[in-house]
Amino acid sequence: MPRFYRIHTSLFRKYVFSLDHKIIGLQYALTSLIFLLIGFSLAVLFRWQLAYPGQPVPIVGNWFGELNAPGGVILPEFYNQLVAMHGTIMVFLAVVPLSVGAFGNYLIPLQIGAPDMAFPRLNMASYWAYLTGGVVMLVSFFVRGGAPNSGWTSYPPLADFATMGQTFWLTGMFLLIVSAMFGSVNTITTIVQLRAPGLTWFRLPFFVWAQLVTAFLLLLAFPPLQGAAILQFADRVLGTSFFLPSGLFVAGAAVTRAGGGNPLLWQHLFWFLAHPEVYVLILPAMGIVGEIIANNTRKPLWGYRVMVYAIVFLGFMSFIVWAHHMFLTGMGTVISAFFQTTTMIISVPSVIVLTALLLSLYGGSIRFNTPMLFALAFLPMFGIGGLSGLPLGLASSDIPLHDTMYVVGHFHYVVAPGTIFALFGGIYYWYPKITGRMMNEVLGWIHFAGSFICMNGILFPMLILGLGGVNRRLYDGGMQYALGQPLHSLQVGMSYAAWTLALFQVPFIWNVFASLKFGRVADANPWHATTLEWTAAPTPPIAHGNFETIPAVYRPAYEYSVPDAADDFLPQNSAGL
Amino acid sequence: MEIPYTASVRPDTGVTNQKLGMWLFLASEVMLFGSLFSSYALLRSGATAWPDQSSIVNVRLAAINTVVLITSSVTIVRSGAALRSGNVARFRALLATTALLGIVFLAIKSIEYRGELTEGLRPSANNFVGLYFVMTFLHAVHVTGGVLVNLFLCGPGMTMNRRDAPRFLGRVEAATLYWNFIDVIWILMFIVLYVL
Numbered sequence: 001m002p003r004f005y006r007i008h009t010s011l012f013r014k015y016v017f018s019l020d021h022k023i024i025g026l027q028y029a030l031t032s033l034i035f036l037l038i039g040f041s042l043a044v045l046f047r048w049q050l051a052y053p054g055q056p057v058p059i060v061g062n063w064f065g066e067l068n069a070p071g072g073v074i075l076p077e078f079y080n081q082l083v084a085m086h087g088t089i090m091v092f093l094a095v096v097p098l099s100v101g102a103f104g105n106y107l108i109p110l111q112i113g114a115p116d117m118a119f120p121r122l123n124m125a126s127y128w129a130y131l132t133g134g135v136v137m138l139v140s141f142f143v144r145g146g147a148p149n150s151g152w153t154s155y156p157p158l159a160d161f162a163t164m165g166q167t168f169w170l171t172g173m174f175l176l177i178v179s180a181m182f183g184s185v186n187t188i189t190t191i192v193q194l195r196a197p198g199l200t201w202f203r204l205p206f207f208v209w210a211q212l213v214t215a216f217l218l219l220l221a222f223p224p225l226q227g228a229a230i231l232q233f234a235d236r237v238l239g240t241s242f243f244l245p246s247g248l249f250v251a252g253a254a255v256t257r258a259g260g261g262n263p264l265l266w267q268h269l270f271w272f273l274a275h276p277e278v279y280v281l282i283l284p285a286m287g288i289v290g291e292i293i294a295n296n297t298r299k300p301l302w303g304y305r306v307m308v309y310a311i312v313f314l315g316f317m318s319f320i321v322w323a324h325h326m327f328l329t330g331m332g333t334v335i336s337a338f339f340q341t342t343t344m345i346i347s348v349p350s351v352i353v354l355t356a357l358l359l360s361l362y363g364g365s366i367r368f369n370t371p372m373l374f375a376l377a378f379l380p381m382f383g384i385g386g387l388s389g390l391p392l393g394l395a396s397s398d399i400p401l402h403d404t405m406y407v408v409g410h411f412h413y414v415v416a417p418g419t420i421f422a423l424f425g426g427i428y429y430w431y432p433k434i435t436g437r438m439m440n441e442v443l444g445w446i447h448f449a450g451s452f453i454c455m456n457g458i459l460f461p462m463l464i465l466g467l468g469g470v471n472r473r474l475y476d477g478g479m480q481y482a483l484g485q486p487l488h489s490l491q492v493g494m495s496y497a498a499w500t501l502a503l504f505q506v507p508f509i510w511n512v513f514a515s516l517k518f519g520r521v522a523d524a525n526p527w528h529a530t531t532l533e534w535t536a537a538p539t540p541p542i543a544h545g546n547f548e549t550i551p552a553v554y555r556p557a558y559e560y561s562v563p564d565a566a567d568d569f570l571p572q573n574s575a576g577l
Numbered sequence: 578m579e580i581p582y583t584a585s586v587r588p589d590t591g592v593t594n595q596k597l598g599m600w601l602f603l604a605s606e607v608m609l610f611g612s613l614f615s616s617y618a619l620l621r622s623g624a625t626a627w628p629d630q631s632s633i634v635n636v637r638l639a640a641i642n643t644v645v646l647i648t649s650s651v652t653i654v655r656s657g658a659a660l661r662s663g664n665v666a667r668f669r670a671l672l673a674t675t676a677l678l679g680i681v682f683l684a685i686k687s688i689e690y691r692g693e694l695t696e697g698l699r700p701s702a703n704n705f706v707g708l709y710f711v712m713t714f715l716h717a718v719h720v721t722g723g724v725l726v727n728l729f730l731c732g733p734g735m736t737m738n739r740r741d742a743p744r745f746l747g748r749v750e751a752a753t754l755y756w757n758f759i760d761v762i763w764i765l766m767f768i769v770l771y772v773l
Contacts, residue, residue, distance in 0.1 A: 116580055118594045185601045193582045193594050219605045227612030234711050239701035242620065242708075258703045260624050268619070269612055 014543075019120035022541055024127050025106030026434070031131060032098035036420075037505075038138075039089035044502050046082040049074040051495035053476035068146065079475040080149035081165070085137070087152030088169065091277065092176050093134045095415060098423055099284035100180075100218065101130065104187055104211045107430065110533035111205050113196025113553065113573075115545040118189040126182035133175030140168035151473070153274070156243035156266050160235045161250055167236055170229045177226040180218045187215035196532065198553035202308070203572065205531050205557040206294075206301060209308050210287030213315040214280050221276035221319065228269035235261075264329055271322035279318045281415055283311060285378065285422035286353055292375040292429050293357055295529050297364030298568055300558040303356040310349035310356075317346040327395045328402045336395040343393035350386055354379065370444030374425030377452055378418055385413030388463060403473065406466020409459050417455045424451070424508070431512075432526045433533060436540035437519030443507040450504030457497030461490040528569050530559055535571035584744035595744075599751040603758050606719075610762055613712050617769060620704050628705050631771060633698070638689045639771045642682050643764060649678035650760045653727070653753050660749055665738065672731035672749075675756065679724035686717055709770050716766060719759045726752050 018024055048057050054073055061072025068078035105123065109116055117123045140147045145163025148154065159166050191212045195204070234240045239257065243266045246259030294301045301307065323331065323339040358379055366372065388410040391397040401407065424447070431439050468487045470478035477491040478484020525534040536551035551573040559570035581587075582594050590597070621627055656671030700710040730752055738745040 114580075118580060118583075119598060120580070122598075181602070181605050185598050185605070188601055189594050189598045192590055192597060193587050193592070194580070219601060220608050223605050223609035224612035227609055227616065230613075230711060230715065231616060234700060234707060238707070238710075239699070240704070240707035240711075241701070242616065242704060246625075258701060260620070260626075260704050262620060262623055265616055265619050269616070272612075 017124060019116075019124055020544060021105050021109050021117045021120070021123060022434075022543075022546075024123050025102050025104075027127050028097050028101030028105060028130070029103075031127075031134065032094050032102060035089050035134060036094035036098065039086050039094050040502070040505075042082045042086040042089070044498055046074070046079055046086070047495040047498045049079055049475060050477035051492045053479055074475075076475045077149060078146065080151075080473075081141070081147040083473070084149050084151050084154075084169075085141070085147045088137060088148070090415070091152065091281070092173070093130075093137065095281055095419055095423070096180070096277075097130055099288075099419065100187075100211070100214055100280070101127070101183060103207075103284060103288065103423070103426055103430075104183075104214070106434070107533060108187060108190055108208060108211055109194065110433075110537050110541065110546055111208055111531050112191060112194060112199055113532050113536060113547065113551045114190060114194035115547065115550070117186050118193055119186050122182050122186050126179045126186065129175050129179035129182065133172045133179060136168055136172035136175065140165040140172070143168065153270055154232070154266075155270075156232060156235065156263050157245075157248060157250070159232060159266075160243055167233065170233045170236070173229050174226055174233075177222045177229075180222050184215040184218040187211060188219065191215075196551050196553050199532075199572075202305060203553055203556045205287075206290035206304060206307060207284075207287035210283040210290070210311060213311050214283045216315055217276040217280050217283075217318060221273050221280075224269045225273035228266055228273075231269075232266065264326070264331065267326050267329065268323070271325045272319075275322040275325065276315075276318040278411075278414070279314060281419050282350075282382070283314075285382075285419040286311070286357075288422045288426040288429070289357060289375045289378045291529075291531070292371045292425050293360050294558040294560065295429075295527050296367040296369065296372040296375070297361055298367075298560045299360060299364045300556070300560060301356065302360040302362070303352075304556070304558065307353050307356045310352040314346060314349040314353075317342060317349070321346050324393050324395075324398070327398045333395075340393055340395050344390075347386065347390065347393070354383060354386070369428075370439070370441055370448060371425040371429035373445070373448045374421045374428065377448070378422045378425070381413055381417035381421060381455075385410060385415075385418050388413060400469075401466060403471055404466035405462045405470045405472050408472045409462030409466055412459050412462065416459065417452070421451070421455075424448075427512070429527070430533075431515065431519075432522035433539055433541070435516055435519070436522055437515050438522050438526060439511050439515045439519060443511040447504060447508040447511065450507075451501060454497045454501035454504060458494045458501065461494050465490055528567070530569050530571050531557055532572055536573045584741060584747050593747050595747040595751045596754075599754050603754065606758065606762075610712075610715075610765075613708070613715070614765070614769065617708050617712070620708070624704065628703060630705060630709075630773065633693075633706065634709060634771055635689050635692060636771050638685055639767055642685050642689075643767050645678050645682045645685065646760045646763050649675045649682070650757050652678065653756050656731075657746075657749050657753050660738075660746055665735075668749075669731045669735070672727055676724050676727040676731065679720055679727065679756075682720055683717060683724070686713070686720075712766060712770065716759065716762055719762070723752070723756050723759055727756070 015023060018027070045057065045060070056072030057069065057074060061069060064078065068075060105117065143164045146165055148162065148165040148169040150159040150162045150166060154166065154169060191208060231242045235242055235244065241257040241259050241261040243263050244255065244257050244259055244261045245263065248255040248259065290301055290307070321339060321342045323335060324343045327336050388406070392401055392407060392410060428439050428444055431437070465478065465487050468483060470484045470487060474480065474484070477488055479488055522539065524539040527534070529535070532551055532553070537546050538548070553572045554575050555570060555572055557572060561568045562570050580594070584593060586593055652671045653675040656668045656675065659667040659671055698706060700707040730749055734748070735745070737748070
């Protein structure tokens, strides 16, 4: 037996520097949920500035110092920090680590009948690289000039001359990409190599497929941003001018650099990462929703194979759509035409998956438990997010909408009530697996209903504001422009929705912690599911090795309501009928 | 419970975990270096003037370095063959030679850097010089990592050969893949940054 696989009794080895994928998954979960809360708090804060520009923030206004918020009034520079960090934290430190690091890590080995991830030490390294990157990002709030303030996209030339926080952003991003690379190498190897006997490719749960495609995107799309971060780091620290054209003026003075660089180079490298990133955000969510819907409709997923082909195709296509973020840069109509064509093509597999999930509901006898509510809400919310993206994918309609609040509304619909709802659903669904106790249903319903209403209250007005022409980066919510003033009352309503949304997270947080102690004790398979994590692994799971013996798999992932079967579900590892 | 296929080949996929993991890592490295090579292409093709590269950098030292790295690729492949045929002493000598050649490469590279820096050449001079420093430095970091791995495998890491020989062989093969990869990257850099 390899040395590191001894069961460690030291508390440190067991909970801090753990090699067990389940502990590492929980570390990821806890850390990313904290980041989710931090990122959300930033939004709660700057929503005050958008609703009541120039008025002192109540209660917490004097926490931020004279440099950021004199007399409690948020300065534009501080507002920029808040928004840039809200985006960065939510995408790179909260949603991706939660969906891939936490759900992927915890569930993949359990669902494929593996004793652990293929490389436990690499797994641990991936978590610690992530945490270090996250801490570096947060530390930037306390350096001179404050946090990065060039938006989450860090476009040069602005970012090349931004305050010191930007260097922290680049360093943190470098570490996060190292972490993503460790994680994705591990995930792919695990899925390819450690599937239990009989678990052929088309018997894999859809969740595992989604994680596999996601891992390829993380593996291949993230390194270019690492390269770009190195180049921007050189621009800032070594005085190179990779992203600085000749003859540049900053603050009225000519820049004394060699010049000859190209700011579009950054945009190409950034979006080469960041468009596949969109699918990194959504694919694991689709996987979770697929699991929950199949389980709660008591039917196999409609078109499982087609869904698999769709997301594999989606993975490939996601590498050749990136420049639809750059229609406004004047890169030329030929290139725009190419990228708008690929963008229209890539919408097809997303529609296929969504349609398959929707058709899966048809004729099912649906159980409306909390996970299912979140999964059901995912469908129309992701639908709005996806459909509102079509006008942005076409060059001619993107040009007036570019950088308006419409864009913000679009991607928030995909990620917030789309991905994050799916992740909430996943937490309610697998909580009994992890802890052996159920979460409270009543609190779950309150959490769901409140979040659903408030989320739409924040996001739908964004689409209206954007169509009205309000730019996304205005620190006063658009009041400085005549076109923004009549729409400004929407900003007030959106802010109240955001603050109410914060209140509705309280029952969730309470539910997570209180159910550890007071939750109803769950039996091994409380949802009567078919996949291996419920049917073959003990609940709550055993520390090392997951399974008493590696299960053998005899059937596809979603054998629900099979005629002539005794129960309405046939576990993947049951040999009979 | 032991993790399967750490050292043995999984019949239906035909690889060990180690080998697959290394290939995946190298795929991601291709994208990292690829992004820098593409940046080079984009910046050079968009530049109004591009310096005469070979008059700035030291082509002779780089050519010697190319020979050094290619030789080290041969020695590391031979070391794997020696290990497979059970000749541990020969394996050890060849892998140590590989690591030594890696150190020679780094030494020559630092002589090259020192010459350029004493001439007053800085990354900020122009985009070619900037890319030259960034790309070759990133490569040198990779060589350093490879040297450390090779030293580990012919030094303290060898205890695994007694405990679990197939797994150790897998490690050596993974290290060989990596070493040959950074050799290939260097050859590309030699062509792009020195010759073109």
